Amino acid sequence: IAGITQAPTSQILAAGRRMTLRCTQDMRHNAMYWYRQDLGLGLRLIHYSNTAGTTGKGEVPDGYSVSRANTDDFPLTLASAVPSQTSVYFCASSVASGGPDTQYFGPGTRLTVL
Amino acid sequence: GQNIDQPTEMTATEGAIVQINCTYQTSGFNGLFWYQQHAGEAPTFLSYNVLDGLEEKGRFSSFLSRSKGYSYLLLKELQMKDSASYLCAVRDNDYKLSFGAGTTVTVRA
Numbered sequence: 001i002a003g004i005t006q007a008p009t010s011q012i013l014a015a016g017r018r019m020t021l022r023c024t025q026d027m028r029h030n031a032m033y034w035y036r037q038d039l040g041l042g043l044r045l046i047h048y049s050n051t052a053g054t055t056g057k058g059e060v061p062d063g064y065s066v067s068r069a070n071t072d073d074f075p076l077t078l079a080s081a082v083p084s085q086t087s088v089y090f091c092a093s094s095v096a097s098g099g100p101d102t103q104y105f106g107p108g109t110r111l112t113v114l
Numbered sequence: 115g116q117n118i119d120q121p122t123e124m125t126a127t128e129g130a131i132v133q134i135n136c137t138y139q140t141s142g143f144n145g146l147f148w149y150q151q152h153a154g155e156a157p158t159f160l161s162y163n164v165l166d167g168l169e170e171k172g173r174f175s176s177f178l179s180r181s182k183g184y185s186y187l188l189l190k191e192l193q194m195k196d197s198a199s200y201l202c203a204v205r206d207n208d209y210k211l212s213f214g215a216g217t218t219v220t221v222r223a
Contacts, residue, residue, distance in 0.1 A: 031209070042201065042215040043157070050209075058210065090156060096209065100145070103211060105156035 003027065006091050006106040013081050013113050021076045021109050023091030031096035032074035033103065034058075034066060036087040043090065049074055050096055081113045116140045116212035120202050125220045126192055134187045134217045136202035144209065148176050148187045149201040151216065157201055161187065189219070197221045 004025040013019050023032065034046040035058075045058030049068040063085060065077045074093075078085055088110050092103040117139040126132040138146070145164040149157040163169055163178035163185060175188040189196055199216040206212065 033211075035213075040215055043203075043211075043213040045210060045212070048210060059212070100147075100162040101205075101209060102147075102159045102162070105158070107156050 004091060004093055004104055004106040006089075006109050008109060009107070010110040011112070013078075013111065015082055015113055016080050019078045019081055019111070021078075021089055021091075021111070023074045023076070023106055024072050025074075025091075025093045025104075025106075026072065027093060027104070028071060029093035029095050029104075030071070031094045031101075032068065033092040033094075034064070034074070034076045035090045035092065036060065036085075037090060037108075038087050046076065046089075081111075083113045085111065086113045087111060116204050116206065118202055118204055118212060118214035120200075120214040120217045122215070123218045123220070125222060128192055128194060128221055128223050130192050132189045132192060132219060134189075134200050134202075134219070136185045136187070136214060138183050138185075138202070138204050138214075140183070140204055140206065140212075142207035143180065143204060144207050145205040146176075146178055146185050147203040147205065147211065148174075148185075149203060149213075151199045151201060153198070160200075192221045194221050194223070 007022045033048045035043040047066040049055045091106040094103045120136045148160040151157040161176035202214040203211045
């Protein structure tokens with residue numbers, strides 16, 4: 001693994017089903033983030049984690065949950081998917097120190113909820 | 115919260131210069147970022163400004179005026195591969211990013 005990976009690449013899901021999007025990074029970054037990207041709205045923060053064992057809510061957290069059991073993994077769970085959760089989901093990570101603290105993005109998961 | 119505005123689309127000719135403006139109104143400011151995103155791909159980091167002034171990095175430059183809540187990204191000597199969306203993002207005091215909707219730049223031959 002090099003950098004940050006996400007799985008699956010794409011998924012079609014029936015409404016009401018449970019789904020977990022996976023995100024793994026091997027850069028030993030402290031902070032991780034989940035965004036959704038919708039046409040005309042840009043990237044919006046769903047949840048974040050500043051360090052293993054802690055999580056926080058972003059701009060659009062409803063209907064989503066996360067966990068951060070270790071440094072490398074940050075799964076995003078949709079407990080009961082709805083069509084409005086159709087989107088492209090990006091996971092990102094950063095060192096979480098001072099200065100630029102650039103966020104690095106995974107390749108994304110395209111999710112369609114029918 | 116953050117309110118970040120940038121134009122939706124811009125078109126320019128290969129070899130030309132394009133300037134993408136970004137204005138923001140924030141409840142806290144701890145840096146401004148520009149990301150590039152090609153269609154179907156992940157955003158990639160381009161530039162970072164935290165102090166007023168111009169940051170130059172090859173063909174790309176970014177400018178910040180904190181008092182005016184204004185930034186621009188300048189792309190010089192445009193190439194076809196520069197066709198992409200350019201995302202302006204503001205970081206708050208909790209180190210979280212808020213993104214504008216993005217500007218799609220189309221470079222024509």
